[in-house]
Amino acid sequence: MKVLFVASEAYPFIKTGGLGDVAYALPKALRKLGIDARVIIPKYSSIALSFKNCMESVAAFSVQVGWRNQYCGLEYLTYDEVPYYFVDNEDYFKRPGTYGYYDDGERFSFFSKAILESIKYMEDFVPDIIHCNDWQCGIVPALLKENYSYDKLYSKIKSIFTIHNLQYQGIFPKEILGDIIDLDHKYFNDDALKFYDVVSYMKGGIVFSDAVTTVSDTYSKEIRTPFYGERLDGLLSSKADKLYGIVNGIDYELYNPKSDEKILYNYDATNIKGKVKNKLALQEKLGFPVDADVPMIGIVTRLVKQKGLDLIVDKLQELLSFPVQIVLLGNGDGYYEDIFQYYASIYPSRISTNIVFDEKLAQQIYASSDMFLMPSLFEPCGIGQLIALKYGSIPIVRETGGLKDTIIPYNKYTGKGNGFSFSNYSNKELLDTIIRALELYKDKASWDKLVQNAMSSNNSWENSAENYKDLYNNLIK
Incomplete structure (x- = not known):
């Protein structure tokens, strides 16, 4: 089985929160189970030079963003026995930090399209599953169904969308649908990407993926209620048949007081x-x-x-x-x-x-x-x-x-x-x-x-x- 794990950050390259830990640890654990799990993230400028110097160029191609064809480089390295791909475009990712820019909708629309185009250049790797995480790649499942399902290379690929925090939804003006995402206006409706009078990338992931997961069983139930549902509780309740709660873990090779080099004195449960x-x-x-x-x-x-x-x-x-x-x-x-x-x-x-x-x-x-x-x-x-x-x-x-x-x-x-x-x-x-x-x-x-x-x-x-x-x-x- 082949799984492409899609995220906007991954430890140790770039990390702002828990998603970075998950994008490192889960693919690593999946590979131990015999799954060919690989990770793809943006190539941010803040990634350490020591990593950049080890990256190998895989391909260079164009990605259409509205009326423009934007350059995209695909690079690769293996870290801790996990293969990583990096989507390179200096206009979008050569900036301090990761999120919070005025054009985040365009940046992560480009990233989502680049992910799907990159599959054409991944030697001997066509994923059975594209596992998307949070709003930054929420439109991948929609693009997969609308623009790639006709292609034999993509026709059997399934998508999973994991909600790490429903509060951050990727909300953008409705004009982004045609001008940037390049999806037909028919996708601006309540059964697709329309969220009141704007576009929600998070909603796209929920609606168009084949399965939706959250990072704990209790949270998967909570988000179906108005208090926790961030105005998506009705949608999530209607998708309950494909909604699963799978609790996160931590990597005990990273977090272990017996071997942690960041603490002064090591210890374990047998000697505290x-x-x-x-x-x-x-x-x-x-x-x-x-x-x-x-x-x-x-x-x-x-x-x-x-x-x-x-x-x-x-x-x-x-x-x-x-x-x-x-x-x-x-x-x-x-x-x-x-x-x-x-x-x-x-x-x-x-x-x-x-x-x-x-x-x-x-x-x-x-x-x-x-x-x-x-x-x-x-x-x-x-x-x-x-x-x-x-x-x-x-x-x-x-x-x-x-x-x-x-x-x-x-x-x-x-x-x-x-x-x-x-x-x-x-x-x-x-x-x-x-x-x-x-x-x-x-x-x-x-x-x-x-x-x-x-x-x-x-x-x-x-x-x-x-x-x-x-x-x-x-x-x-």
Whole structure:
């Protein structure tokens, strides 16, 4: 079986969020199952020169974008035993960053067309499945059916569209349909790409793909309701027969405290003394009182409302009245940045605010913290809580999306569970849950058992890859 995994980013070449991790880890896991999985992404200017120097030219051809024929280069390299293709066009991709440009609709229309044209030049590789991810390649399934189904090379190719976050939909003026995408005006209707009075790339992926997946089972159900559905709940409910929830995993070769080179002291579930050493070192680094008995709460997140930061802000003053240390890492909304920086200036021995993206510090926080706070308003899957589990940092989460699917509430009577959770989006429930965790922390034996449970949780890509393999096989059959 051959699968072309299409994404707008992939670790280690370019990564802005969880999609980058998935685009690296899932194809890698699929290849271990005997699937010829390959990845195709744009060739951004910010990809490291060390990678660019290793790329081999495959082909150069033209891609029609409206009335223009645009140059497209196709390049190739193998990384970690996974083949990667790169779509090259300097007008579209030789820019800082990845998204947020005025012409993103045109850029990713070009990318989508280039993907389909590239198949003609991939030696000995015609995919059985094109696996598209998020709005940036949402029109691939529509283009495949409209412009390529007549071609024998493409006639048997099936498409899958994975929703990583329904909030980001790729919304553009309706004129883009004919001027840029080159699809007939008949596609501007409620059963195709029309979304109110604009065009939605996300909707295109949902409507025209042969199967739609989301990144957790709970999220696949939530998005069929008005609260989570981002005005697509009706459409998603009507497509329930082809909608699947498959929870993400993490790559334990990347995220493993036993071998992680970004942390100071390695450890595993059989010997967690190294975790305490990491905590003491981080306390000293951040200017906290160095004390192994003070519970440390880690927060590694984008500073946006989705992540439940309102709940934390509402109770932060009260939380800091407890003997705790809080380490926050992330950037985003200036409102949240200012609030957390203010509290760090008032309580420097209790809270450290780090407004930066720092992967090394993130790993050190996972390895050092006793608890990991993630009270999201919604969370399609979430990777932070999975990393925290592996590093023995006990997640405190709200029961939504992938958080509900991966965190089992601790039961003090049976000793089972791997974290703490609460159901309603309530600052009182958040604080009560943190207090429960702090109380258990005082019981050394029970806490150590909980840490063992967390680190023994299996959230690798193996199970998820098997589920995708089954879905691929069903589509082909």
